[in-house]
Amino acid sequence: MPDLRLALMQAASPAGDCAAAFAAAEHGLRAAGAAGANVLVVPESFAPGYNSDAIAALALARGDAWQDRLAAACRAANCGLVFGYAERDGDAIYNAALALGPDGAELAHYRKIQLYGAREASIYQSGDAYVSFDLAGHKAALLICYDVEFAPHIAALAAAGVTVLLVPTANMLPYTHVMRATVPAMAANHGMTIVYANYCGIEGDLNYAGGSLIVGADGDVLAQAGMGPALLVADVPAVDAARLSSQARDYRVVR
Incomplete structure (x- = not known):
């Protein structure tokens, strides 16, 4: 497969300042693009x-x-972008993610399927479809935060041939088990590279957990942030087929 270099930005929340969000994304793109x-x-x-x-x-x-x-900004940096945002579509609001290519073209648009808690349910409508797209010769897909904690979603994407999963998230304390165990296990169990980009710092009554990470298809953590702002860049390595999960092939249905 072609080489793939992935980056994530862990940052404090713009806290209602969309202009600051765009400026931060532009700054991150320049750095990620400079890193290739x-x-x-x-x-x-x-x-x-x-x-x-x-x-x-x-x-x-x-x-x-x-x-x-x-x-x-993508064209100037020669780097694609996955940008999480609150989307208005008529009277409906969705928790969405947009994927742009290095040429600025829209590659995919996704709406969060698994809304988390009463607050999200009171603001957003749920999405109802997966999306996938070509990323430098790899089949990639988008999920958002809580979505990645549901094995059936990962299994469905893996069955469709997805090998790279890009996940904007807003995970807060005390839920550090998601970065420590859940995301690496999902990657290993389904043979999928996962990029999990979280916030850091405090926004209102939330203390974000940081810990953003890039995990290889064998479950190895390729890069991980601490509790502060960070830009992580990692190459997707060739993985020995013997280390990849065979669960999809071996699974036995018990009636």
């Missing part, structure tokens, strides 16, 4: 911020000028 990354993943609902109390008012329409701005 094919794509940069930023956190969930990066515009306007996951815990903003004005998400409905600040939600963005897909394809507006903000998307043109990020597309131009």
Whole structure:
């Protein structure tokens, strides 16, 4: 397979300041592009911020000028971008992620399927479809935060041939088990490289857990952040087929 270099940005929440979110994404793209990354993943609902109390008012329409701005930043950096945002579509609000290529073209658009808790359910409508796309010769897909904790979603994507999963997230304390155990296990069990891009710092009543990571298809952690801002870059290694999970082939259904 072609070589693939992946990057993520762990950052504090823009906390309702969409202009700051775009500026931070542009800064991250310049750094990731200079490092030769094919794509940069930023956190969930990066515009306007996951815990903003004005998400409905600040939600963005897909394809507006903000998307043109990020597309131009991708072209300038020669790096793709996965950008989590609150999307307005008519009267509906979705927790969404947009994937842009190094040329600024839209590669995929995804709406979070598994809304987390009463707050998200009170703001957003649920998505109802997976998306996949070509990323430098690899079949990639998007999930958002809580989605990646559900093995059936990962299994469905793996069955469709997805080998790279890009995940904006907003994971808060005390849920560090997700980075420590869940994400590496999902990668290993389904033979999939996973990029999990989280926030750090405090936003309102949330203390984000940091710990963003890039995990190989054999479950090895290729790069991981601590509790502060970080830009991680990792190459996807060739993995010995003997180390890849055979669960999909070996699974026995018990009636």
